[in-house]
Amino acid sequence: MSRRTETDVRPITEAEFPDWNRALNTGFLQPPAVAEEQLEARRRQFVPGRSLGAFDGDRCVATFRSFDQELTAVGGGTVRADAISNVTVTATHRRRGLLTRMMAQDLAAAKERGDVVATLIAAEYPIYGRYGFGPATTMTEWAVDVPRAGLDRRWAAPEDGGRIDLVDGEDVRGLGPGLHGWLRREQPGAVSRTELWWQSRTGLVNMNGTPWTEPYYVMYRSADGGVEGLASYRTDDHWGDAKQPLNTATVEWLIGVTPAAERALWHYLCSIDWVQTVKSGWRSPDDLLPHLLPDPRAARITTQADWLWVRILDVAAALEARTYDGRGAVVLEVVDRGGLTGGRWRLEAGPDGASCVPTAESAHLVLDVGDLAALWLGDASAVRLAALGRVREERAGAARVVDALLRTSRRPWCPDMF
Incomplete structure (x- = not known):
């Protein structure tokens, strides 16, 4: 043998x-x-x-x-x-x-x-929890039934005085990084993009070895001329019986840094001649898209799953790096089987900043470092995790205190695969 x-x-x-x-x-x-x-x-x-x-x-x-x-x-x-x-x-x-x-x-x-943290996109759910990672954002994809959506298919331009233009890869490489930087300043869960990212999405660099075909790039300018939106999409060529067009437009990525930009880009995509279905690509689970349509049921969810996983490496730095709308204090006992950042921490937070320091005080809430990661970006609920048996209250009401401090009004979102 x-x-x-x-x-x-x-x-x-x-x-x-x-x-x-x-x-x-x-x-x-x-x-x-x-x-x-x-x-x-x-x-x-x-x-x-x-x-x-x-x-x-x-x-x-x-x-x-x-x-x-x-x-x-x-x-x-x-x-x-x-x-x-x-x-x-x-x-x-x-x-x-x-x-x-x-x-x-x-x-x-x-x-x-x-x-401060480690990040990844998990191909399989069960693998990374044992290394201290927790699912911190969710991704949703929609397929829009364009005829049912109720938008005006004769639409020609945004009603707000802005304009839509098709652009090329050079324009995207010039405008995209600044626009993405604007988005990233506003979007918890977003990650940085390198120059290589933009080059690979515009055909200068071939990362996957398959022949490059150029997608369509579309830009939104506001009435004052500022660029507030960019999108990349592809279309197929599918026709049904009696010469009925059944084409699909598939969004590769879409950046809208204002609601007006998002509205205009989605309306444009849903008004392209012959296109009967628009596939949204990876979007936030509370994206505006469905409710920009007169009939939100025309946007059917095709995928909804965990996306960005986070592993906290420095509890104090992570909790002090974010902002807090409410004010409160809680003692967290963080269990880290990897031995990198466990211990008991006192978090005092408010709109004017936060302090997170080691403490010998009795814990209010006991949780795994992976569950802290899920809470940190504001998407998970400590009350729900307690009901699932994944966090433990040592003081009654501690989970509600944590939710009041950490949960956000809009959900975190990572637009990228890496």
Whole structure:
């Protein structure tokens, strides 16, 4: 009987990058061979020490990458985040603790760097809770039945004096980063985008190895000439019997920094000739879209699921980075099986700021660090978590105090996959 050899987990070298990418493609059920163009594009993401691999002999059998990111907290402040991506374990090497070893290395390094949180988009729900992550935002996708929506299909321009124009990739690269920065200042849960993000979405860089086809880009200008909205969308070519158009417009991304911009962009998308269905792409669960339609039932939810997962690495820094509409104090006992940021903390918060310090006082609420992450961005409810048995009140009413402090009027949202 052959003996199982010890698998080496380590940061990869540049020479190991092609093999690492082959393992990455294999893990995500993509063709294993990596095209040279795709490999060169991915090299731009390579940061020495931040891409980990597990090696059985000379063969890479697991992958893990992290990179610097900024995450917007409630109130518009940002925190340093360790963004985690490209996590795979080859099917031949499952259940050997490879992900646990890679995650432990990365989170320890992030803690030492002073990162406040770690972030990821979870492909599967059950995996990351055991590492202290909690689902902190939700994503919703709608399919709009355009004929049923009740919008005027003869619509030609926004009623507010603004205008809609089609633009090209160069315009998007010039205008998009500033517009996204505006959105990110207002949207808890939003994350930073790199120059590479904009280049890959406008055809300058090919990250996935498939032939590039240019989407449509549409821009909204307000009546005073300011750019307040951008969107990218694609259309198909589908016709039914008797030459009836059944085309679908699929939104890749849409930024509207004002309600007027959102209204105008969605109305434009729902007024394109031949388009019978508009697919919204990844949106906030309380997006304005359904109720911008005369008949909100025309917007059917096709996907609703957890999206951004957060792992708090510094409880005090995270809770002090956000704002609070109400005023109050609570003692939280944070259980962190990873040993990175557990303990008992006294949070005193109000509209003028917050203080979070270690304390020996008796706890009011006991919770796992992953559940604190779900509460931190304002989406989860401590009262609901208590009913589920995931947090424990040591003082009656503590969950309501936490909800009054942490919950937000609009839900957090992360527009990005990374």
